[in-house]
Every structure is written in structure tokens, then in C-alpha cells.
Amino acid sequence: MILVEHLTHIYAPGTPLALTSLEDVSLRIEEGEFVVLAGATGSGKTTLVQHFNGLLLPTAGRVLVDGRDTRDKRVRRDLWRTVGLLFQNPEQQLFEENVFAEVAFGCRNLGLDEGTIEIRVRRALEMVGLEPVRFGTLSPFALSRGQQRRVALAGVLAYRPRVLVLDEPTSGLDPAAREQIWQMLKGMQQHGHTVVVITHHMEDAARYADRVVVLHRGKIYRQGTPRQVFGDPEGLRAVGLDVPMPGELMYRLRQRGLPVNTGILTLDEAEAELKKLAPSGKACPVM
Amino acid sequence: MMLSGITLGQYIPGRSFVHRLDPRTKILASAVMIMAVLVCNKPAGYVFLTLGTLLALGFAGTSPRLLVGILRPFWVILTLTLVLQLFFTPGQVLLALGPLHVTREGLVLGGQILWRLILLIVFSSLLTLTTSPLMLTAALESLLKPLQRAGVPAFDLAMMMTIALRFVPTLLEEAQQIIKAQQSRGAVFTRGGLLQRVRGLVPLLVPLFAGAFRRAEELATAMEIRCYRVGANRTRMHQLRYDWRDYAVLAGTGTLFLATLALRWWG
Numbered sequence: 001m002i003l004v005e006h007l008t009h010i011y012a013p014g015t016p017l018a019l020t021s022l023e024d025v026s027l028r029i030e031e032g033e034f035v036v037l038a039g040a041t042g043s044g045k046t047t048l049v050q051h052f053n054g055l056l057l058p059t060a061g062r063v064l065v066d067g068r069d070t071r072d073k074r075v076r077r078d079l080w081r082t083v084g085l086l087f088q089n090p091e092q093q094l095f096e097e098n099v100f101a102e103v104a105f106g107c108r109n110l111g112l113d114e115g116t117i118e119i120r121v122r123r124a125l126e127m128v129g130l131e132p133v134r135f136g137t138l139s140p141f142a143l144s145r146g147q148q149r150r151v152a153l154a155g156v157l158a159y160r161p162r163v164l165v166l167d168e169p170t171s172g173l174d175p176a177a178r179e180q181i182w183q184m185l186k187g188m189q190q191h192g193h194t195v196v197v198i199t200h201h202m203e204d205a206a207r208y209a210d211r212v213v214v215l216h217r218g219k220i221y222r223q224g225t226p227r228q229v230f231g232d233p234e235g236l237r238a239v240g241l242d243v244p245m246p247g248e249l250m251y252r253l254r255q256r257g258l259p260v261n262t263g264i265l266t267l268d269e270a271e272a273e274l275k276k277l278a279p280s281g282k283a284c285p286v287m
Numbered sequence: 288m289m290l291s292g293i294t295l296g297q298y299i300p301g302r303s304f305v306h307r308l309d310p311r312t313k314i315l316a317s318a319v320m321i322m323a324v325l326v327c328n329k330p331a332g333y334v335f336l337t338l339g340t341l342l343a344l345g346f347a348g349t350s351p352r353l354l355v356g357i358l359r360p361f362w363v364i365l366t367l368t369l370v371l372q373l374f375f376t377p378g379q380v381l382l383a384l385g386p387l388h389v390t391r392e393g394l395v396l397g398g399q400i401l402w403r404l405i406l407l408i409v410f411s412s413l414l415t416l417t418t419s420p421l422m423l424t425a426a427l428e429s430l431l432k433p434l435q436r437a438g439v440p441a442f443d444l445a446m447m448m449t450i451a452l453r454f455v456p457t458l459l460e461e462a463q464q465i466i467k468a469q470q471s472r473g474a475v476f477t478r479g480g481l482l483q484r485v486r487g488l489v490p491l492l493v494p495l496f497a498g499a500f501r502r503a504e505e506l507a508t509a510m511e512i513r514c515y516r517v518g519a520n521r522t523r524m525h526q527l528r529y530d531w532r533d534y535a536v537l538a539g540t541g542t543l544f545l546a547t548l549a550l551r552w553w554g
Contacts, residue, residue: 015350015356016299016301053471055471080471080472080473084471087464087468092464092494093465093469095490095494105473105474106472106473109472109473110473159473
């Protein structure tokens with residue numbers, strides 16, 4: 001699906017402000033996969049995803065989407081139809097008179113007819129939890145930041161790109177909205193979409209991702225299933241990431257010499273693991 | 288449409304001779320050089336001014352690449368100026384391309400104007416390239432202070448100018464960001480007819496203005512929170528002081544200006 005080969009990206013090369021953002025990154029994202037990109041601020045996550053839809057071009061190396069090279073101008077022109085990228089703080093890109101037109105912008109650029117647009121926009125608004133009837137006619141500038149974020153998200157969902165790439169879609173949202181968005185993304189995956197999400201919420205990453213890719217200073221630091229990645233909390237903290245609480249707990253118990261498994265992601269799993277440790281102990285209801 | 292690398296009015300930190308000059312010296316020297324460029328009308332004058340410019344670039348540690356980066360945004364206007372002068376100045380015909388004639392006078396005039404523009408751009412860029420916005424305000428304020436008696440709000444003017452300068456790169460960066468975001472959902476900025484292109488600007492301009500207003504409001508609040516008051520008598524953390532370098536540079540540019548003036552009158 002998306003193949004990144006020895007990608008290096010340097011901003012403003014040859015000037016005193018030159019900055020190497022990515023260095024020799026190779027990565028493969030399969031069709032229908034749910035990938036979370038993690039890493040501290042400045043680790044190159046945003047730069048990497050902007051290569052996926054051809055907004056940035058490799059300084060060295062190449063990026064193939066469906067086998068087509070993004071360095072080809074003709075490929076790049078239509079890439080947005082396949083790879084839908086939602087920027088960080090997308091509320092800053094809103095410009096239409098009302099929410100409906102805002103969400104329809106991508107569909108209009110696709111050249112869909114009004115009837116289809118209407119259906120898709122409604123559907124997209126429902127998916128992000130905004131009632132089409134109530135919100136459709138409001139000005140996007142009159143909404144709260146969280147609502148604006150969802151409008152922007154709906155704008156990508158509405159034109160249904162096969163790959164969804166979202167740069168911190170849940171930052172600044174409350175836990176309920178965050179949960180809703182992750183659920184919705186998981187649903188998109190089940191409908192056959194490939195989903196790539198940048199996030200700092202490692203608990204969410206652990207729950208929803210098929211694969212977690214950790215970037216550190218422009219290089220891939222570690223990648224694998226959430227279990228593999230979060231099994232070793234020590235290294236993750238060193239590159240500026242959180243470790244989900246259950247995994248952290250198991251890791252510390254192990255350090256104290258208890259024979260527990262550290263590849264633990266959820267509280268339920270942690271509970272089961274602890275019961276194994278002390279089968280005679282009284283079960284303490286979690287939550 | 289892709290604006291990358293060096294942006295207009297950006298400051299690039301450094302330790303060069305020019306970086307370390309008193310900012311007032313740099314403002315004055317730039318102003319004098321710009322005047323010199325404007326009064327110059329003799330080839331010898333241009334030679335002097337060009338040498339002066341190269342010297343200034345050398346002392347500022349500017350790489351040729353950076354120089355190209357400075358001039359690149361202006362290439363359309365530069366080419367247009369040259370072409371218009373080439374073809375539409377009456378005089379001795381050198382080359383005829385159908386109904387268009389390249390004249391000797393046009394070549395001379397076009398070349399002169401082109402060179403002038405380049406020198407002007409280079410000098411004004413050199414100032415912002417080597418002087419931090421903070422130093423620029425300090426200098427402007429200090430230079431405008433004598434006018435305060437005459438009712439010129441020196442401090443406010445300096446503050447306004449700094450804020451404007453400060454936000455040029457920020458807004459350009461934001462524009463780039465918005466362009467990318469809109470391209471990601473299929474907006475087209477660089478193709479189609481004139482009408483389509485103008486309409487295509489709406490998705491860029493609306494968020495850009497909205498962002499600028501939001502920023503302005505946030506900045507005002509942030510300044511008020513820190514007890515900013517118009518006309519308050521402030522002391523400075525870094526006092527500006529001229530030293531021998533500044534006198535040397537001022538003397539040098541002054542001489543250059545007088546030389547071009549002399550050439551114009553008596554050359």
C-alpha cells in the first residue's frame with residue numbers, strides 16, 4: 001500500500017537553517033492496517049505523513065503509494081483522493097460559510113454530484129457525532145474548538161479516501177470525544193480503510209493499533225505490535241513517550257522479581273496476570 | 288506557490304561583522320545606501336555601489352545561495368521590469384523581433400533599473416537578515432526619539448513596525464501550512480483560468496485572515512497581561528552603544544553616497 005524506502009528529508013537544505021527531519025526511514029504500511037505513529041515532538045512524525053500524500057518530497061529515498069512514486073507530478077496531483085491527510089489543528093483550515101459546505105469541500109473537488117455529496121456529508125457528520133440538521137447550517141467559526149476539529153475530520157471522511165492519515169486528531173478533545181473518534185476510526189478500518197494515526201496517547205495506541213511505529217530524532221526507534229512495543233517501558237520513556245499503565249505495572253512487578261508477563265495492555269489482562277500470581281488471593285473488582 | 292527556504296524579512300542569527308554592528312548603524316547605513324542607489328546615474332557610480340554591496344555581503348557572511356534565495360521571490364517583477372524597458376524605450380534599434388524592437392537606450396535603462404532594484408532588495412534584506420526584530424525596534428525607537436518632542440509617537444511606531452516585521456515570517460509559514468492542508472483535500476491553487484485561480488484563493492485567504500485576527504487578539508491579551516502600557520518609560524536590558532566599527536561603516540557608506548552624488552553632478 002504505502003512503501004517508504006530509505007527516506008531522508010531535510011528542510012531548507014543548504015541554508016544555515018537546514019534541518020534533517022527524517023533520516024533513512026524505511027517503512028511499509030499494508031492495505032487495511034491500523035498503524036499508530038508515536039514519538040516525541042520534533043521526532044519527524046508530521047514530516048513523515050506529509051510524504052504519504054506527496055505534500056513533501058523526499059530529499060533522498062522514495063515513497064510509493066500503490067506502487068506509484070510520489071516524485072511523479074501526475075501521481076501527486078491525484079494522490080489526495082487515495083490518501084486523505086488531516087492536519088494537526090485542522091480547525092485552522094476552515095473557511096466556508098457553513099458546516100455543510102465545509103465538509104462538502106473535498107467531495108466537490110472530487111466532482112461528485114450534489115445528491116451524493118448530500119448523503120456523504122450527512123453520513124460523515126453523524127460519524128463524528130455532529131447532528132447534520134443542527135450543525136449543517138452553522139458557521140464553522142461559531143463552533144467550539146472541539147467541534148471545529150470534528151468538522152475538519154468529517155471533511156476528510158466525507159470524500160472517503162482509501163487511506164486515512166490523521167495528525168493528532170484527538171489532541172485537545174475530552175475523553176468521551178476521543179474514545180468516539182478512535183471507535184469510529186476502528187470502524188473505518190473494518191470497512192476496509194487503511195488508517196494511520198499520529199498520537200501521544202499511548203493507552204489509545206495500545207488499544208486500537210495493529211502496529212505501533214516509534215520515531216526518535218528522525219529515525220524509526222522501534223516498531224511492532226503494541227505488545228512488542230510497550231513490553232519494554234524503559235526505552236520508550238527515554239525517547240519521550242508514556243507507557244500504558246497496566247504495562248508499566250507489570251514491568252515494575254517484574255523488576256521486583258515477580259514472574260509476570262510484561263506484554264500486558266489492558267487492565268483486564270493485568271488482573272488475569274495478577275490472579276495467576278496469587279490464585280488463592282481474593283479478587284478485587286477493578287474500577 | 289511553494290514558498291520554501293528563506294522568507295522575506297527573516298532574521299538569520301550569526302556572529303558576523305555585520306551582525307555585531309549597532310542596529311542603528313545598520314539602519315542608517317542601509318538608508319544611505321538606498322539613497323545612493325536612487326541618486327546614482329553613472330556607470331562608475333554603479334561600480335562603486337556594487338563593490339560596496341559585495342563588501343557588505345562578505346562582511347555579513349552571506350552565501351551566494353542565500354543571496355539567490357533572497358532574490359528569488361522577486362524574479363517575476365525583475366524580469367517584467369527589464370522586458371518592459373527593453374521593448375518600450377524609443378531609440379536606436381539593436382534587434383527587431385516582429386513588431387517589438389530592442390533599443391540601445393532600452394537596454395541601458397532596463398539594465399540600470401534592474402540593477403537598482405536588485406541592490407535595493409539586497410540592502411533591505413541584509414538589514415532584516417542580520418538584525419533581530421528586537422534590535423530593530425530598539426534602534427528605531429532610539430532613532431525616532433528626537434522626533435518625540437514634535438509629537439511623533441516614537442515608541443508606538445517602533446512597536447508597530449516590530450510586530451509587523453515579526454509576523455511576516457509567521458504568516459508566511461501559516462500560509463504554507465494552510466496551502467498544504469487545502470491541497471490535501473483537493474484544492475487547486477496553481478492551475479485553471481484566472482477566475483478559477485482567484486476563486487481558489489478563498490480557501491487560503493479566509494483561514495489566513497481568521498488566523499491573523501486571532502493572533503492579534505492573543506498578542507494584545509498577552510501584552511496586557513504583562514502590563515504593557517503605551518508610553519511607559521522603559522529601561523533597556525541591552526544599551527545601544529556605537530563603537531569604532533560603527534563609525535567606520537558610517538564613514539564608509541557616507542563616502543560612497545557623496546561619491547555617487549559627486550559623480551551625478553560632475554561626472
